[in-house]
Amino acid sequence: MQLVCPAGSLPALKAAVRQGADAVYVGFRDDTNARHFAGLNLDDKQLENGVAFAQQHNKHVYIAVNTYAQPDGWQRWQRAVDQAADLGVNALIAADPGVLAYASKQHPQLNLHLSVQGSATNAAALAFYQDRYNIKRAVLPRVLSLAQVKHVASQSPVPIEVFAFGSLCIMAEGRCHLSSYLTGESPNLCGVCSPAKAVRWSNEEGELTSRLNEVLIDRYSEGESAGYPTLCKGRFMVNGQRFHALEEPTSLDTMDLIPELSKIGVSAVKIEGRQRSPAYVEQVTRVWRAALDSYNKAPEQYKVEPVWRQTLAGLSEGSQTTLGAYHRAWQ
């Protein structure tokens, strides 16, 4: 299985390559990608440098143009596709059928990967993108159980990539408008969820509170650890109870599943986190490289080393990890 790692900056890209990523995925500095955060992503010069650096090390670069194009901004998406082709990246990761159509017509030599934002959760949906746009790979949403991943992979007309580690979307990617309902900006159209500009922290009556467009997402007593107010990870009231009604602040970690994912025929595992620091990318890549190498060397003896787990746990949201939807009981 290939290891696909995130980079929101040139130092992160270099760190991932040095630590043994097989491919690094990046985005342009605008709303054409699903991590459109201030100060994040690579400018044209950095992208050229990054692609050259990866090529020198025989590694691949993928570029994500994976939001849905707004009619007024169509030229931005078109330009992003053209630029990706000019840069000579190894694949374009896209979700919008309009963007995929443009890319497949204008740049038939450019490999297309269906983004997780494309929400393809079954073989028939994958067949649509393969038939029509000749996609070479698809990233599955983080909603399938392991048994379902196995079934989809066995029926899929294209190789499958799955999320292995990082922040966890509780909703099917590409099928969540919660952020725009509260803030006006959504992953599909703006490349952001729970945008930082809508966040307000304050101290109210001795409690730390986090708000998103003034909506209370959570409040913390002294000593409780506070996380970024991603709206699906707040504590809300349902049937008179206060709890994490949608999801706890936790991260996906599937290191235990490497043997199963490999046997299923998954061709690549993806690390989430283009918004994370180069140091984060470096550590996660190093640990995952070690785990995959260990598995490849002796599949039958594979076991998760405690030191890997400790390293990753220290990096995880809320310091908690989960197998997420892969483990049916989580659902």
Added chain:
Amino acid sequence: MKLSLGPVLFFWERDTLMQFYADMAEQPLDIIYMGETVCSKRRSLSLDQWLGLARDMQQQSQAQVVMSGLTLVEAASELSSLKRMCANGEFLIEANDMSAVHYLSELKVPFVGGPALNIYNGHTLAEFIACGMQRWSPPVECSAHIISAALNQLDELGVARPEVEVFAYGHLPLAYSARCFTARAENRPKDDCELCCIKYEEGIPLLSQEGQALFTINGIQTMSAEINNLLADFPSLKAAGTDIARLSPRAQGMSQIIAAWDSVRQGQPAPLAVQGCNGYWHGRPGMVSIEEAGLC
């Protein structure tokens, strides 16, 4: 403007559904969507029973009957059921997942693109139209501006416009998950949910810790707490090129809601303000209420 009745998004008992559709057959509706779009475990009616009910409805009502497909299609059984629905040969299908688009385009039958398909611009519209889409119900987060701009873009591409159907009334379907939040709220695992969502005829309210109504939990679907209501926006709905206003079923009072919309489309003035939200339509956060400038 035509009026449509969207698919029932909640889980109701079989008798409740039968009564509801018997009432709806009498209403001034032009299109009626039927079928289960949220969770395949909800089997008040099997696919064959839905098709039977659709046939009855087709006879009793003047409305065009459309079968709506499941939105989050994961299991092999869900896929095969959807495939069978697409090949029913009688009723137009609303595709809510790309798997349905795949089957319908292979069968070369026209279809409706439901609000769960991510179609946001003219180039993408052209792709779906080439696959057989004849009616477009945009994602619920689309503003009037995005819809108009996408249609203008389509004109520039020289592609004929599809019918345009806007989600005009009801709890907005906002998100889909592998997890069942109703089961979670009841502390049950999803595989042992005992179909507990049947207890909540219009879902479970999810409030902030300050009591602000935010969302509605409806099984694996998360909806808006507020009712999205574009009746006061009727003039701009028309101006944006909307052919059909979709009214999403509620547990109570649907006939009155339809009557209010019917009177406005027949020429009565739209109300100056209504309860509920309309932010998305105005390009703002979906939860907010905007009164038309000059009418406040």
